[in-house]
Amino acid sequence: MSEKVAVIYYSATGNTEAMAEAVAVGAKSTGAEVLLAPVSDVDPVEIGNTYHHIILGCSAWGVEVIEEAQMKPFCNKLKPYLKGKIMGIFGSCGWSRGAWLNSWYNELHFAGASFPAQPLLAYGYPDEPSLKKCEELGKKVAETK
Numbered sequence: 001m002s003e004k005v006a007v008i009y010y011s012a013t014g015n016t017e018a019m020a021e022a023v024a025v026g027a028k029s030t031g032a033e034v035l036l037a038p039v040s041d042v043d044p045v046e047i048g049n050t051y052h053h054i055i056l057g058c059s060a061w062g063v064e065v066i067e068e069a070q071m072k073p074f075c076n077k078l079k080p081y082l083k084g085k086i087m088g089i090f091g092s093c094g095w096s097r098g099a100w101l102n103s104w105y106n107e108l109h110f111a112g113a114s115f116p117a118q119p120l121l122a123y124g125y126p127d128e129p130s131l132k133k134c135e136e137l138g139k140k141v142a143e144t145k
């Protein structure tokens with residue numbers, strides 16, 4: 001049976017969305033069944049109950065934090081389901097060295113998820129090498145048991 005992988009993202013101007021599309025391409029290349037959706041379209045409880053592989057994307061907001069109106073509450077509701085899940089995270093930023101992804105990683109890891117790949121960041125709209133790394137992230141998470 002093929003793996004089910006959820007790629008859920010928040011993106012204000014399309015930068016993280018482009019990363020998410022590439023992550024989904026990488027995950028699909030393993031034969032996985034992939035859900036690609038903006039965070040506003042999905043229910044955290046349903047995602048937590050249905051998917052063992054969950055990849056989240058969010059751009060940097062505020063002072064180096066994830067977006068707080070949609071992604072933050074989604075994650076808070078998802079956390080009780082994260083024990084034993086295989087996860088990956090990514091996102092676009094303007095100037096960060098990755099602080100928002102590192103604190104997000106720590107939170108999700110503390111909730112019980114394991115991460116086969118490091119958090120992945122891009123600056124602005126992802127360039128070709130960044131999109132390649134996104135594909136690799138999707139593939140790596142999808143093929144991890």
Ligand SMILES: Cc1cc2nc3c(=O)[nH]c(=O)nc-3n(C[C@H](O)[C@H](O)[C@H](O)COP(=O)(O)O)c2cc1C
Pocket residue numbers: 010011012013014015016017058059060061062063064065092093094095096097123124125
């Ligand atoms: C209100 C606001 C806050 C931001 N805060 C940060 C930040 O703390 N660090 C950073 O590197 N970029 C920050 N940015 C830049 C965005 O993360 C960047 O433009 C990103 O590419 C947007 O991606 P998206 O289109 O996927 O949302 C901020 C942008 C806005 C509008």
